[in-house]
Amino acid sequence: MRYSLIKRTQFGPLDYIHQGWMKLTLGLSFVFLYAPLLILVIFSFNDSRRNIVWRGFTTKYYEKAWNNDGLIEAFANSLTIAFFSTIVSTILGAMVALLLWRFRFPLKGAYEGAMTLPIVIPEICMGVAMMAFFSRVGWPSGLVWPFNLSAITIAHISFSFPFVAVIVRARLANFNLELEEAAKDLGASEWQFFRDIMIPFMKPGLIAGALLAFTLSLDDFVITFFTSGPDTVTLPVKIYSMVRFSVTPEINAASTVLIAITLLLTTIALWLQNRTGQKLGH
Amino acid sequence: MNQSSKTVIEISRVSKRFGNVVAVDDNSLVIHEGEFFALLGPSGCGKTTLLRMLAGLEVPTEGSILIDGEDMQGVPPNHRPINMVFQSYAVFPHMTVFENVGYGLKVTGVPVPALRDAVMTALDQVQLGDYQDRMPDQLSGGQKQRVALARALVKKPKVLLLDEPLSALDAKLREAMQLELVKLQNTVGITFVIVTHDQDEALSMADRIAVINEGRIEQIAEPRAIYEFPANRFVADFIGKMNVFDAKATSEGDRIAIEASDVGSFTVSHREDMRPDQINAVAIRPEKTRLTSQPPDNSLFSAEARIVNIAYHGKETAIFVEIGQHTELACAVQNTSRSQQLPEIGDICWVSWKADDVLLLE
Numbered sequence: 001m002r003y004s005l006i007k008r009t010q011f012g013p014l015d016y017i018h019q020g021w022m023k024l025t026l027g028l029s030f031v032f033l034y035a036p037l038l039i040l041v042i043f044s045f046n047d048s049r050r051n052i053v054w055r056g057f058t059t060k061y062y063e064k065a066w067n068n069d070g071l072i073e074a075f076a077n078s079l080t081i082a083f084f085s086t087i088v089s090t091i092l093g094a095m096v097a098l099l100l101w102r103f104r105f106p107l108k109g110a111y112e113g114a115m116t117l118p119i120v121i122p123e124i125c126m127g128v129a130m131m132a133f134f135s136r137v138g139w140p141s142g143l144v145w146p147f148n149l150s151a152i153t154i155a156h157i158s159f160s161f162p163f164v165a166v167i168v169r170a171r172l173a174n175f176n177l178e179l180e181e182a183a184k185d186l187g188a189s190e191w192q193f194f195r196d197i198m199i200p201f202m203k204p205g206l207i208a209g210a211l212l213a214f215t216l217s218l219d220d221f222v223i224t225f226f227t228s229g230p231d232t233v234t235l236p237v238k239i240y241s242m243v244r245f246s247v248t249p250e251i252n253a254a255s256t257v258l259i260a261i262t263l264l265l266t267t268i269a270l271w272l273q274n275r276t277g278q279k280l281g282h
Numbered sequence: 283m284n285q286s287s288k289t290v291i292e293i294s295r296v297s298k299r300f301g302n303v304v305a306v307d308d309n310s311l312v313i314h315e316g317e318f319f320a321l322l323g324p325s326g327c328g329k330t331t332l333l334r335m336l337a338g339l340e341v342p343t344e345g346s347i348l349i350d351g352e353d354m355q356g357v358p359p360n361h362r363p364i365n366m367v368f369q370s371y372a373v374f375p376h377m378t379v380f381e382n383v384g385y386g387l388k389v390t391g392v393p394v395p396a397l398r399d400a401v402m403t404a405l406d407q408v409q410l411g412d413y414q415d416r417m418p419d420q421l422s423g424g425q426k427q428r429v430a431l432a433r434a435l436v437k438k439p440k441v442l443l444l445d446e447p448l449s450a451l452d453a454k455l456r457e458a459m460q461l462e463l464v465k466l467q468n469t470v471g472i473t474f475v476i477v478t479h480d481q482d483e484a485l486s487m488a489d490r491i492a493v494i495n496e497g498r499i500e501q502i503a504e505p506r507a508i509y510e511f512p513a514n515r516f517v518a519d520f521i522g523k524m525n526v527f528d529a530k531a532t533s534e535g536d537r538i539a540i541e542a543s544d545v546g547s548f549t550v551s552h553r554e555d556m557r558p559d560q561i562n563a564v565a566i567r568p569e570k571t572r573l574t575s576q577p578p579d580n581s582l583f584s585a586e587a588r589i590v591n592i593a594y595h596g597k598e599t600a601i602f603v604e605i606g607q608h609t610e611l612a613c614a615v616q617n618t619s620r621s622q623q624l625p626e627i628g629d630i631c632w633v634s635w636k637a638d639d640v641l642l643l644e
Binding site for chain 1: 430
């Protein structure tokens with residue numbers, strides 16, 4: 001009766017969810033990720049000028065934030081920059097991904113490395129480099145809106161498009177080359193093949209890449225801080241300057257709005273992706 | 283069946299090299315209109331490269347390809363009167379069955395009503411009439427293949443190319459599709475060129491077969507001729523099973539006397555394309571041998587043998603016998619009755635064959 005010595009269990013060997021340490025890991029990760037965000041959101045409704053003690057529910061700080069012209073202007077700047085940066089980085093990133101996937105050329109490995117380097121370069125270095133670059137080339141400042149945002153937008157494009165390239169490149173790795181041959185065999189020209197087969201295939205990667213580029217641009221602080229002038233303040237930079245005076249629920253409110261927008265966009269993107277998936281799968 | 287003698291494809295002295303590797307080596311080939319033609323060979327023999335050169339997906343290093351009398355040099359795939367069914371089927375994953383089949387017409391600007399009629403006709407031809415709104419991932423492998431077929435047929439090509447079309451299907455479906463492809467080809471009357479490594483497929487479907495090895499065409503002939511009269515040792519060995527023995531041959535009047543070391547000697551009819559001193563081996567197919575417990579009459583060549591192994595295959599049994607000390611021979615016995623008695627390992631028997639069923643090899 002060898003087996004009488006063994007402690008018997010009612011769970012299968014891979015039913016880890018029943019183990020205590022598994023539940024602990026799940027719980028802790030949630031606390032680490034969401035406790036600060038939750039407190040931020042809760043205290044945006046706090047009826048107190050100070051952010052420490054709860055004194056009752058109010059939405060007046062949302063009103064106050066809405067009526068803060070500086071904050072709204074910064075928010076409009078952020079959205080404008082994010083919009084243009086997303087469009088350009090998505091197109092540029094997709095083109096780089098196609099180039100790397102489709103063609104062989106000398107020093108391709110070096111080029112591929114150079115393309116992904118901005119992902120790992122410390123942001124502070126990028127920021128200083130951008131500042132030095134724009135002052136060296138004498139980039140005009142004080143232009144009319146939205147051209148006064150051009151320097152920040154260019155800086156944002158330069159750190160966003162490698163992310164798009166990586167995502168689209170990963171998607172392309174699964175492309176069946178016979179699809180291209182089949183399209184050409186059926187009479188499609190290069191352009192028709194690209195429009196009818198290639199772009200629909202890349203679409204999930206393009207959506208995910210664009211979304212990432214948008215959020216990267218919207219919440220970037222370090223690089224923006226170094227490339228923005230006094231008249232080109234973005235939302236993160238504005239929030240930072242407000243914090244320097246005092247941490248008020250108004251800042252919480254503005255941050256909560258930023259979180260809400262990011263969440264909304266992510267949901268929309270996931271839903272779009274899901275819908276194309278369902279159309280394929282249904 | 284319905285082929286005329288009109289040439290639709292003329293390949294002359296075509297070679298294809300990838301760097302130092304010669305994939306296709308100086309081949310010439312003529313394919314007639316309405317023919318079901320098979321390119322047969324082991325994997326890596328260059329048959330697919332040859333097919334891809336017809337489609338324009340590869341460019342020959344040397345030689346010329348004429349399709350319907352026109353030189354195809356420099357003509358890109360989208361301007362060739364040829365369509366292809368790809369090995370992976372290459373059905374566009376984001377398009378419905380209808381959109382897939384209609385794609386080749388849409389890109390060339392066929393108006394919608396004509397496109398709709400043509401697509402529905404093509405879908406009916408491959409029995410997918412009710413599947414027009416399905417997405418590819420809702421289809422089985424066999425159905426995807428039909429979509430790929432319809433998509434190519436709807437273009438009404440001069441020649442339809444099929445790259446290993448049945449290799450991904452299971453055995454039962456493969457057999458059904460073999461028959462269906464032949465039927466379809468008879469209906470549409472288009473020349474089919476199929477690439478396959480499966481000899482059964484080639485033998486059962488094709489009007490003519492080109493057997494290819496290491497980039498060179500070894501023999502072009504009808505299936506029966508390929509099987510019964512293989513041109514050389516490679517074809518004999520590649521198609522079906524074959525027992526090959528070393529042998530010496532000498533002229534003996536109007537016949538040839540064969541002396542095969544362990545097996546014995548016999549005479550066969552004279553072959554005009556081969557001198558006796560060129561013959562170094564003889565071969566006999568397993569199903570052309572007979573096993574008997576008593577010596578057969580003198581009209582057959584026979585040798586005493588010992589049974590060394592038996593493999594039961596259901597419809598037939600492969601019996602391996604040893605003649606003398608070193609020569610092993612496979613015999614196929616049809617299991618024509620349930621009550622049929624099979625010999626046992628170690629039994630002594632007589633193996634015999636008609637002398638003229640023996641194949642002479644260089």
